[in-house]
Amino acid sequence: MPYFLQGSPFSFDGKVVWIDESRKTRIPISPKIRLELIAQAENICERCYNYFENKILEIHHIDGDPSNDDSENMMVVCANCHRELTN
Numbered sequence: 804m805p806y807f808l809q810g811s812p813f814s815f816d817g818k819v820v821w822i823d824e825s826r827k828t829r830i831p832i833s834p835k836i837r838l839e840l841i842a843q844a845e846n847i848c849e850r851c852y853n854y855f856e857n858k859i860l861e862i863h864h865i866d867g868d869p870s871n872d873d874s875e876n877m878m879v880v881c882a883n884c885h886r887e888l889t890n
């Protein structure tokens with residue numbers, strides 16, 4: 804499974820899973836940014852618009868560059884959509 808769990812105190816009541824398919828490694832992303840993005844998305848995947856109660860959402864970098872933390876480069880997606888986006 805290409806899942807890399809970010810060990811951090813920021814796994815609130817669910818799991819925030821950070822996946823970077825291109826590098827297959829953990830990429831640090833500001834926990835603050837991630838929290839804000841998921842909060843803004845209100846636990847709704849921005850691609851399929853399904854609601855994910857346990858905040859099991861992921862951050863997808865639209866341009867494929869995980870170091871580009873511009874808010875316009877990131878979208879909050881569910882695991883299924885993230886898999887499709889990165890394949």
Ligand SMILES: [Zn+2]
Nearest residue numbers: 848851881884
């Ligand atoms: Zn989705």
